Amino acid sequence: MLFRRVLLLAILAPMLNAAPPPLDDATRRLTRDIYKQLIEINTTDSIGNTTTAAEAMAVRLRAAGFPPADVQVLGPNPRKGNLVARLRGSTNQKPILLVAHLDVVEAKREDWSLDPFKLTEQDGYYYGRGTSDDKAMASIFIANLIRYKKEGFVPKRDIVVALTADEEGGNFNGVSWLLTEHRDLIDAAFAINEGGGGRLKDGRRLYNGVGASEKVYVTFALSTQNKGGHSSVPRADNAIYELADGLTKLAKFQFPVALNEVTRTYFERMSKIEEGPIAADMAAVAKGDPAASARLSETAAYNALMRTTCVATRLEGGHADNVLPQSAKAIVNCRLLPADSADEVRNTIIKVLNDPGIEVAWIDRPKPSAPSPLDAAVMGPIEKMTNEFWPGVPVMPLMGSGATDSLYLRNAGIPSYGVSGLFGELNDSRAHGRDERVGVAEFYDSLQFLYVLVKRLAS
Numbered sequence: 001m002l003f004r005r006v007l008l009l010a011i012l013a014p015m016l017n018a019a020p021p022p023l024d025d026a027t028r029r030l031t032r033d034i035y036k037q038l039i040e041i042n043t044t045d046s047i048g049n050t051t052t053a054a055e056a057m058a059v060r061l062r063a064a065g066f067p068p069a070d071v072q073v074l075g076p077n078p079r080k081g082n083l084v085a086r087l088r089g090s091t092n093q094k095p096i097l098l099v100a101h102l103d104v105v106e107a108k109r110e111d112w113s114l115d116p117f118k119l120t121e122q123d124g125y126y127y128g129r130g131t132s133d134d135k136a137m138a139s140i141f142i143a144n145l146i147r148y149k150k151e152g153f154v155p156k157r158d159i160v161v162a163l164t165a166d167e168e169g170g171n172f173n174g175v176s177w178l179l180t181e182h183r184d185l186i187d188a189a190f191a192i193n194e195g196g197g198g199r200l201k202d203g204r205r206l207y208n209g210v211g212a213s214e215k216v217y218v219t220f221a222l223s224t225q226n227k228g229g230h231s232s233v234p235r236a237d238n239a240i241y242e243l244a245d246g247l248t249k250l251a252k253f254q255f256p257v258a259l260n261e262v263t264r265t266y267f268e269r270m271s272k273i274e275e276g277p278i279a280a281d282m283a284a285v286a287k288g289d290p291a292a293s294a295r296l297s298e299t300a301a302y303n304a305l306m307r308t309t310c311v312a313t314r315l316e317g318g319h320a321d322n323v324l325p326q327s328a329k330a331i332v333n334c335r336l337l338p339a340d341s342a343d344e345v346r347n348t349i350i351k352v353l354n355d356p357g358i359e360v361a362w363i364d365r366p367k368p369s370a371p372s373p374l375d376a377a378v379m380g381p382i383e384k385m386t387n388e389f390w391p392g393v394p395v396m397p398l399m400g401s402g403a404t405d406s407l408y409l410r411n412a413g414i415p416s417y418g419v420s421g422l423f424g425e426l427n428d429s430r431a432h433g434r435d436e437r438v439g440v441a442e443f444y445d446s447l448q449f450l451y452v453l454v455k456r457l458a459s
């Protein structure tokens, strides 16, 4: 069946879709210039500025012929500007929204082997803070918008690009602010964002990932109180021991395994890429085999995909070396499966602790994030194009264990997909770390992939 489908696609694809224009030197140069410009504008929360980056992109778009009304820089604060640009379509079908964040996490020169705020090309890689997270997508979206404009491409639906502030932190999240203040500007049928991307293993393409879901972040404070006293006369009741007993119970507890559409498809498809017993367990897990999920749970990354997790991350207690502790407190950070209720998770923790002396308080309220449906209108073109670009490489739906701005979009009713066609080594992700980098060849592949994908999705 699969073979026949692939064969059919291989025959039909060239007939249905003309090949994209080849990547000429001028386009390469333009995209690299934009990338370099964005990397070299510091957009960290501490001393950086996303407005400068947003304005720089606005200048390029206006110069390419976009009317000023369709290129706006707006924000709640002079340092936290967001760019919203629109290529008008021929119908009033809801637009497609392309989102990338302009801000980057901090990077210290002394921690890096190169200047993080200079784009350096070396050994087949582009180095610099933001090269992968998320200025590759930001530059590619702008370069492609300019390409569409130059070639006179008129999509069916509007293509809206939003380059935003404070995804990584800071108090002025651009996507959230735009949804609240200027919903009309970024309203869309669906969005493309970070959170996906292709994975390589030793240079071999494993899969083209599509982020369709994210776990939900919730934190609790567990605390105990005690009347204390002199440590020379210890008693059986003790705030530190009481809390420690509770934490030991929590350490041994596991939330139940529950797969959703995204993670079930993930394990099914991964079982065809992996080898040996892991592959067999992945196939069995997708069918609901508890013994297989127990074995797979021993790998932390797979465990996190299958269940809600809660883990102690901080601990404090007592106030002097010679005094019985009057209080102890632990922070427990939970990552919920999208379908789990935070109230129920809290109730489960209370049940596991089984001690009314341990208070379980909310540190932050969850922002729920329903998975985006693996809708054929979006997934179909992604699968087809992946097969045209990289024959035989599967598309892999992903559930992130962290959060992106897709959270806000999904909550606002705009399904969001993390897709870039930007491949990177599975075990060498340097986003947020030192010497962040992206492969030069992979960067231009992603440029072409998104050029065609957005065109098809908007046509």
Ligand SMILES: [Zn+2]
Binding pocket: 101, 133, 134, 167, 194
């Ligand atoms: Zn990011």
